[in-house]
Amino acid sequence: MAVITGAAHGIGAATAHRLAAEGALVVVTDVDDTAGKAVAAHIVDGGGHAEYVRCDVTSAADWENLARHVDEHHGRLDVLHSNAFAQLNKPAHELSEAEWDGQTAVLLKPAWRAMKTFASMLRTAKGSVVLTSSVHAVIGLPGHAAYAAAKGALCSLGRQLAVEYGPDIRVDTVLPGPILTAARDGIPEADRQRYGGHGGQEIRTDGSFTEW
């Protein structure tokens, strides 16, 4: 039984397909209801088990609703993948305070809220938490001030959660390199060239991917 945030597209959708293929019942969550339902339906059509529940990771009410749903319908949680993402590339001096707060609200705070919401269930199941950070946590690229700060903090938070909740709950933070999900459609060509030099992956919503 797994919950994934930001699972309507990209890495989240690919993870949903993979976990379902491994036999998990997957709760696909996102703010893009149409695409999220399509991911869940695609998994079910393929013989897997999945459902869609809306969860805006910045909304405390949505997290409470999600927890209620998981408790009432499934009574347990084994895997929580905190993965949602909203793109905003600007140098530090061009970011408004609202934009800075918005980035950390989507990228960092949900990892804390996920643990706050599901720690008890995860502990009972001796479950696992996965946080999607980024290579931006350890590598500087122009235009990613708030993103890099949030992703760096996510590594610290993941380490902290692992110490506080292990061994009952395993916490892993992953730092993907460049992956051509829809989120990358608008990246500057110079960044694309940089990424290309190191290779990467293109992920499609059905979970398939191409190395490049």
Ligand SMILES: NC(=O)c1ccc[n+]([C@@H]2O[C@H](COP(=O)([O-])OP(=O)(O)OC[C@H]3O[C@@H](n4cnc5c(N)ncnc54)[C@H](O)[C@@H]3O)[C@@H](O)[C@H]2O)c1
């Ligand atoms: N693509 C890359 O190259 C790359 C590299 C390193 C790390 N990452 C990280 O991987 C994760 C997934 O990225 P991706 O490339 O698959 O992105 P994506 O844009 O393909 O998917 C992100 C998903 O998050 C959802 N989302 C946006 N705001 C939300 C909110 N408030 N609440 C819930 N869902 C919301 C979107 O609707 C979308 O379905 C992110 O945390 C990103 O920072 C991506």
